[in-house]
Amino acid sequence: MKDTLTNSQLKALDEWLFNWQHIDKKIAIRKLELQTDTNAEVDDNIGGGKANHISRVTETVIARWDCDQTLKGLENFKAAVIETLDVLDSELTAIFYLRWGTGSINTWEEIGDKHHLSRKSIYRKRERILEIFSQKIGM
Incomplete structure (x- = not known):
């Protein structure tokens, strides 16, 4: 039996993918x-000549x-997104970039209009993309 993601998990993954930009x-x-990082390195040479380490x-x-x-x-995170993109077909890849690509501010309804999809269809595609991504991150 396949576990489906809850609405809150879908929303969290959706928000998380905005970091992809x-x-x-x-x-x-x-x-x-x-x-x-200057705090990580301690000067072992207390003076009086060369340090005896390379x-x-x-x-x-x-x-x-x-x-x-x-x-x-x-x-x-970057590797999981790349692996997700490798699995997606051309339509889902286009939807991915419309939603989470650089400079994208599209809502799901706007993406549905651009692809001539109903509200229900675009949200099913959203869920499919996010399910694949959740598998790649080990959720």
Whole structure:
């Protein structure tokens, strides 16, 4: 038996997908925050000469990126959306971008009008897209 999503879950997923518009920017900002985090690095050299350890700035930054849960969450969200888009047919992909694409402010009724679909049909397609996305995120 297939579990269906509740209306509140559908609404939450719908709102969450609006982050898709800015996901690359959020990932870049988080990486920059981790790269320039001045509080994470403690100066081991207390003076009096050279430090006796090799500085590996690049490796340190990559290690921070790998360990950061916020960054992993953003990247997992992006991967789930891409996997969802790979599964959708052309009509559902077009609907996805009309709703959650960059600069989109379309309501479901407006999307239905553009695709000549009834209110009931567009909401069924919405539910299908959100069910696929929920499977990709492991819900």
